[in-house]
Amino acid sequence: MMTRGSNKAYTQEFREQAMNLVRVQNRPPTQVARELGMPFNTLLSWLKKAGWVRREEGAEALPEDVSALRVRVGELERQLKRSEMEKEILKKATAFFAGQSQ
Numbered sequence: 007m008m009t010r011g012s013n014k015a016y017t018q019e020f021r022e023q024a025m026n027l028v029r030v031q032n033r034p035p036t037q038v039a040r041e042l043g044m045p046f047n048t049l050l051s052w053l054k055k056a057g058w059v060r061r062e063e064g065a066e067a068l069p070e071d072v073s074a075l076r077v078r079v080g081e082l083e084r085q086l087k088r089s090e091m092e093k094e095i096l097k098k099a100t101a102f103f104a105g106q107s108q
Contacts, residue, residue: 016044021052029058 016024027038028049035053039046 014044016048024049025052025056025058028053029056 024038024042024044027033028035035049036046039049042049
């Protein structure tokens with residue numbers, strides 16, 4: 007356990023790995039800091055400097071990498087297109103079966 011006011015030097019690799027546990031694996035910063043034996047405020051400071059924003063409960067975290075965002079947008083567009091196609095099929099099936107029952 008570190009005492010208050012101690013200045014432990016962390017490597018850049020350690021910082022990145024610690025932040026990725028929060029940003030990529032969506033783990034709570036308090037838990038990550040505790041598991042790594044580091045001050046929560048230090049981890050929170052690194053995250054804020056890196057542009058991380060605490061997300062609301064139930065909200066999905068967004069990657070910071072632009073290429074990862076593009077991939078995610080592409081996935082969502084494909085899902086939307088499929089959902090719209092399924093909706094149209096259901097509309098046609100409903101109309102068909104409604105006509106059959108009369």
